[in-house]
Amino acid sequence: MPIQQSMLEAIEEELKRQVARLDQPRMQPFHQMLTYHMGWIGEGAGPNAAGKRIRPLLTLLVTASCFIGDVVGGEVGRGNWLHAVSAAAAIELIHNFSLAHDDIQDNSELRRGRKTLWVKWGSPMAINAGDALFVIANQSILDLIGRYPAEIVVRAATVLNNSCLDLTRGQYLDMSYEERTDLTMEDYWPMIGGKTSSLLSACTQIGAILGYAQEPQIEAFRLFGYHLGLAFQVQDDILGIWGDENLTGKSAASDLVEGKNSLPVLYGLEQNGRFAERWRKGPISLAEVSEVAALLEAEGGKAFAEKMSAEETQKALGCLQEANPRGEAGQAILQLANMLLKRNQ
Amino acid sequence: MPIQQSMLEAIEEELKRQVARLDQPRMQPFHQMLTYHMGWIGEGAGPNAAGKRIRPLLTLLVTASCFIGDVVGGEVGRGNWLHAVSAAAAIELIHNFSLAHDDIQDNSELRRGRKTLWVKWGSPMAINAGDALFVIANQSILDLIGRYPAEIVVRAATVLNNSCLDLTRGQYLDMSYEERTDLTMEDYWPMIGGKTSSLLSACTQIGAILGYAQEPQIEAFRLFGYHLGLAFQVQDDILGIWGDENLTGKSAASDLVEGKNSLPVLYGLEQNGRFAERWRKGPISLAEVSEVAALLEAEGGKAFAEKMSAEETQKALGCLQEANPRGEAGQAILQLANMLLKRNQ
Numbered sequence: 097m098p099i100q101q102s103m104l105e106a107i108e109e110e111l112k113r114q115v116a117r118l119d120q121p122r123m124q125p126f127h128q129m130l131t132y133h134m135g136w137i138g139e140g141a142g143p144n145a146a147g148k149r150i151r152p153l154l155t156l157l158v159t160a161s162c163f164i165g166d167v168v169g170g171e172v173g174r175g176n177w178l179h180a181v182s183a184a185a186a187i188e189l190i191h192n193f194s195l196a197h198d199d200i201q202d203n204s205e206l207r208r209g210r211k212t213l214w215v216k217w218g219s220p221m222a223i224n225a226g227d228a229l230f231v232i233a234n235q236s237i238l239d240l241i242g243r244y245p246a247e248i249v250v251r252a253a254t255v256l257n258n259s260c261l262d263l264t265r266g267q268y269l270d271m272s273y274e275e276r277t278d279l280t281m282e283d284y285w286p287m288i289g290g291k292t293s294s295l296l297s298a299c300t301q302i303g304a305i306l307g308y309a310q311e312p313q314i315e316a317f318r319l320f321g322y323h324l325g326l327a328f329q330v331q332d333d334i335l336g337i338w339g340d341e342n343l344t345g346k347s348a349a350s351d352l353v354e355g356k357n358s359l360p361v362l363y364g365l366e367q368n369g370r371f372a373e374r375w376r377k378g379p380i381s382l383a384e385v386s387e388v389a390a391l392l393e394a395e396g397g398k399a400f401a402e403k404m405s406a407e408e409t410q411k412a413l414g415c416l417q418e419a420n421p422r423g424e425a426g427q428a429i430l431q432l433a434n435m436l437l438k439r440n441q
Numbered sequence: 442m443p444i445q446q447s448m449l450e451a452i453e454e455e456l457k458r459q460v461a462r463l464d465q466p467r468m469q470p471f472h473q474m475l476t477y478h479m480g481w482i483g484e485g486a487g488p489n490a491a492g493k494r495i496r497p498l499l500t501l502l503v504t505a506s507c508f509i510g511d512v513v514g515g516e517v518g519r520g521n522w523l524h525a526v527s528a529a530a531a532i533e534l535i536h537n538f539s540l541a542h543d544d545i546q547d548n549s550e551l552r553r554g555r556k557t558l559w560v561k562w563g564s565p566m567a568i569n570a571g572d573a574l575f576v577i578a579n580q581s582i583l584d585l586i587g588r589y590p591a592e593i594v595v596r597a598a599t600v601l602n603n604s605c606l607d608l609t610r611g612q613y614l615d616m617s618y619e620e621r622t623d624l625t626m627e628d629y630w631p632m633i634g635g636k637t638s639s640l641l642s643a644c645t646q647i648g649a650i651l652g653y654a655q656e657p658q659i660e661a662f663r664l665f666g667y668h669l670g671l672a673f674q675v676q677d678d679i680l681g682i683w684g685d686e687n688l689t690g691k692s693a694a695s696d697l698v699e700g701k702n703s704l705p706v707l708y709g710l711e712q713n714g715r716f717a718e719r720w721r722k723g724p725i726s727l728a729e730v731s732e733v734a735a736l737l738e739a740e741g742g743k744a745f746a747e748k749m750s751a752e753e754t755q756k757a758l759g760c761l762q763e764a765n766p767r768g769e770a771g772q773a774i775l776q777l778a779n780m781l782l783k784r785n786q
Contacts, residue, residue, distance in 0.1 A: 117606060122631060126613040197572060201565035220546035220616055223568055227542060228609040230572070234579055234602045238595055246591030250583055253598065257579045261462060264573040268471040271565055286467060 099160065099424050100153060100432075106178060107152045110185040112136070114236045118228065129225040130232075133196055133213050140210045147208065150436065151191055151295065152184030155303040157429045158317055161421030162307025177425075180306040182239040183252055187299055189233035190256065194263050194295075196226035201271065230260075244306065252302045259298035266290020273357045277376065281362045285326070293325030300324075304419070316419035320412050327408035328436050333358035334401050337389050352380050352388055359404060360397035369395045409437050444769050445777075448501045451523060452494055455530040457481070459581045463573065474570040475577075478541055478558050485555045492553065495777065496536055496640065497529035500648040502774045503662055506766030507652025522770075525651040527584040528597055532644055534578035535601065539608050539640075541571035546616065575605075589651065597647050604643035611635020618702045622721065626707045630671070638670030645669075649764070661764035665757050672753035673781050678703035679746050682734050697725050697733055704749060705742035714740045754782050 111134060118127040132138040135146030160177040198204070199212040200219050206212065214222035237256050240249045269287040273279055300321030304314040336351030337360055351358055364371040371391045374380070380388050392398065412433065421429050456479060463472040477483040480491030505522040543549070544557040545564050551557065559567035582601050585594045614632040618624055645666030649659040681696030682705055696703055709716040716736045719725070725733050737743065757778065766774050 118610070122614065123610060125617065126610070197568050201568060219564070221613070223542050223546060224609050224612050224616065227575070227612075228606065230575060231602055231605040231609060235599070235606065238599045238602065241592075241595050241599075246595045247586075250586050250591050250594050250598075253595075254580070254583045254586075257576055257583065260576040261573065261580065264569050264576060265463070265468060265471070267569050267572075268566070269467065271569065272470065 098428075100157070100428050103153055103156045103160075103177065103184075104149055106181050107149050107156070107184055107188065108146075110181045110236075111188060114182070114185050114189065114232050114239075117232055117235065126225070126228070129213060129217055129221060130228060132216070133192060133225065133229070135208075138210070140208075145208055145210055149188055150432065151299045152181075152188040154296070154321070154429070154432060155184040155187055155299045155306075156180060157425045157432065158300050158303025158421065159307040160425035161423060161429060162304055162309045162313070177307075179243040180240070180303070182236045182243075183256075183302055183306055186233045186236035186256060187295065187302070189229050189236060190260060190263070191295060193226050193229035193233060194267070196222060196229060198267070200226075201267070240306070248305060252305055255298050255301050255305070259294040262290040262294035264290075266292070266294070270357075274355075279357055279362055280366060281359065284357070284359050284362050287357075288326060288329040289322075292329040293322045296325035296328070297321035300419075313419055316415050317421075320415035320419055323408045323412035323415060324433055324436065327405050327412055330359050330401050330405040330408065331437060333360060334398060334405065337361075337392065338398055352385050353382060355379060358401075360392055360401045363400045364392045364395055364397040367395050367397075371395050371397070405437075412437075443773075444505065445498060445502070445773050448498055448505075448522065448529075449494055451526050452497045452501070452529055452533065453491075455526045455581075456533060459527070459530050459534065459577050459584075462577060462580065471570070471573070474558060474562055474566060475573060477561070478537060478570065478574070480553075483555070485553075490553055490555055494533055495781070496644045497533040499641070499666070499774070499777060500529040500532055500644045500651075501525060502770045502777065503645050503648025503766065504652040505770035506768060506774060507649055507654045507658065522652075524588040525585070525648070527581045527588075528601075528647055528651055531578045531581035531601060532640065532647070534574050534581060535605060535608070536640060538571050538574035538578060539612070541567060541574060543612070545571075546612070585651070593650060597650055600643055600646050600650070604639040607635040607639035609635075611637070611639070615702075619700075624702055624707055625711060626704065629702070629704050629707050632702075633671060633674040634667075637674040638667045641670035641673070642666035645764075658764055661760050662766075665760035665764055668753045668757035668760060669778055669781065672750050672757055675704050675746050675750040675753065676782060678705060679743060679750065682706075683738065683743055697730050698727060700724060703746075705737055705746045708745045709737045709740055709742040712740050712742075716740050716742070750782075757782075 112131075115127070115130050115134060118130060120127070128137060132141075135141055135143075156177045159180040163176060195207065196213050199207055200214045200222055204212055205215050212222070213225055217225070233256070234253070237253045238249060240252060244252075266287050266289065269283070270291060273283065273287065297318050298321070301314060301318035304317040309317065333351070333356075336356065336358060352361075361375065365375060366372075371388065374384075374388055374391065416429065416433065420426075457476075460472070460475050460479060463475060465472070473482060477486075480486055480488075501522045504525040508521060540552065541558050544552055545559045545567055549557055550560050557567070558570055562570070578601070579598070582598045583594060585597060589597075611632050611634065614628070615636060618628065618632065642663050643666070646659060646663035649662040654662065678696070678701075681701065681703060697706075706720065710720060711717075716733065719729075719733055719736065761774065761778065765771075
């Protein structure tokens with residue numbers, strides 16, 4: 097079995113074990129809210145509902161890619177990636193906590209084609225379910241104790257919580273931008289740095305810490321995750337306007353209709369051309385979407401975003417090379433990065 | 442200066458230092474949401490808005506009461522309570538995180554006489570501000586590192602997060618009870634155990650852990666906090682129906698009007714008398730309140746709750762005696778417990 101497959105199975109098992117903290121008398125409906133949100137039960141349950149578990153997979157791959165060098169006589173020197181699985185689960189739980197609250201904040205009725213938590217159980221219950229996911233994430237990372245020295249557990253938990261505060265910063269910026277009409281591209285990077293890159297850099301940093309990597313390697317992995325996140329988000333912005341909806345599984349033009357302050361849009365606004373003129377007039381209807389997308393492309397919005405994505409991709413790959421991940425896991429990290437960054441090909 | 446006063450000042454300073462993680466460029470309005478909620482800025486800011494900081498005070502008093510025996514020749518042996526202040530701040534931040542989300546869930550427009558977060562900034566921002574308080578609480582408790590061995594930091598953080606999951610359990614029960622008409626007194630204790638007692642027992646347990654107490658003393662302190670919480674909540678239920686609103690600062694009869702499933706009410710429902718008959722007919726108006734309260738009192742609801750509160754108080758004081766807190770801090774714990782449990786006198 098390829099290493100990714102073993103990891104994904106271990107991640108899913110650990111996630112279920114952690115969420116089962118609520119599998120208790122009186123708590124069954126509460127437990128079900130979480131298992132539904134994680135994609136395990138209810139209508140449409142299954143891998144599509146669960147998502148790709150990219151973050152925990154990346155975490156464990158990084159850990160494993162640091163351990164390879166420690167294999168002596170067929171035995172892994174200081175441990176194996178399975179010891180890090182509760183940290184990987186913690187990161188996926190943080191991701192899912194943020195999705196649960198995002199869906200309430202954005203008034204989103206569907207996620208991965210299924211009704212969102214707040215639509216099914218109401219906002220008060222959905223807020224609480226998100227809070228529980230967040231708590232269980234913290235419990236999961238503290239569960240490293242016994243498998244890792246306490247100093248390393250505290251460090252990993254600190255990195256995770258620092259990235260969580262970045263998530264709330266990014267979410268604050270995203271929400272505050274909704275009311276603003278004076279945004280520039282300078283406003284873009286702190287937002288996606290918080291919303292997307294910070295948790296991806298926590299994955300790679302924590303993975304390296306749990307792989308007992310040296311400090312320069314930990315830092316290279318951290319930066320790899322950070323730039324990977326930026327490149328990925330810019331790609332996502334491009335697909336949100338010009339993507340093939342059959343490939344991405346969402347309405348290709350929805351970002352323009354939703355008025356999302358994506359990088360191409362902010363670029364277009366700075367050009368102060370016909371796109372900016374139209375954007376500032378108010379919401380774009382579905383009927384106008386292809387025309388406005390063409391306008392933005394003609395004014396350079398797509399090309400600029402592609403250039404930025406390519407630059408961040410190069411930075412990410414440069415950092416990955418410096419981090420020098422080894423073995424089958426190292427190869428798998430490169431594959432995963434390529435998969436994330438070339439989704440439209 | 443009495444020890445409580447020194448502690449309250451240190452707590453407030455530490456809280457401000459922790460929340461200042463958001464005192465950054467671009468984040469000023471976000472930072473203000475938190476400082477407003479903590480009672481430091483905005484209309485009505487000050488001690489009344491901030492609340493009594495009972496939980497962090499209790500934490501530090503317990504820590505200090507364990508240290509006293511370690512004083513040798515005027516020097517504290519293994520440290521002093523100031524080393525535990527970031528854990529005390531963490532608990533107060535958890536309390537404030539839960540208030541911020543509770544106010545959204547309960548649709549409460551006022552807290553301590555001031556507009557709630559969601560009323561001032563909208564629910565999406567208030568959810569995010571609550572999330573940030575939770576993250577900062579975790580960062581605060583991890584900040585013990587350097588002042589305590591990593592094993593102790595992990596243990597304290599684990600106790601805190603276990604109590605946070607209890608908070609979400611209690612909140613789930615509380616919300617799910619709103620729709621139920623078949624509640625009994627058996628349903629009461631798990632709810633307030635989660636909503637009130639769990640965090641108070643985390644205060645005393647963490648306080649003792651950070652005071653390097655022995656295991657039996659830690660357990661006695663934990664149980665003291667737990668029973669203190671139960672006694673306090675039952676008291677609060679009694680005041681919510683029969684309290685003098687001038688003393689408690691809230692409308693004396695509001696719990697009956699709000700349909701709160703308090704202990705006296707659940708007792709009354711089990712009697713299946715005239716109170717139960719009236720309660721099941723639907724919402725109680727302000728005009729009926731004193732009549733319904735008198736009915737419930739006549740059917741034994743008040744006396745029963747007073748008996749339960751007295752029993753829990755006795756258990757709490759028994760555990761406290763077993764925990765044997767020492768010195769000025771030990772005296773202060775007893776005073777604090779008496780203050781909490783005799784608010785109507």
